[in-house]
Amino acid sequence: MRRSEFFRAVEDEFQARASSLVHDLGLGALGGRTATEALDDGTPPRSIWLALCTEMEVPPERRHGVGRQEPRGR
Structure with a gap:
């Protein structure tokens, strides 16, 4: 997970x-x-994301693969 993906995931999950x-x-x-x-x-962003998810009790199914942008069309 990149830093930008971390921030995107946090924004998507926790919004305001x-x-x-x-x-x-x-x-x-x-x-x-x-x-x-x-x-x-x-600290690697992925480790921080998982720690934040644990602390905030985010269900496991919403912890993996988040923050990634959709692939660009070719």
Whole structure:
């Protein structure tokens, strides 16, 4: 997962709450760091996404493959 895919996934899943969750929510699986802090520290975006999903109790079926753009038509 790329950084841009992470932000797209967060926006899609959490909509209006996305920004505050990324900047304010300390994630237990990441040592209490926010998603923004973890990204700045070099934590892979996929790990942060999964930690955020666990913390927010996102069902497993909505955790995988999100954030990707649809392939361009040829």
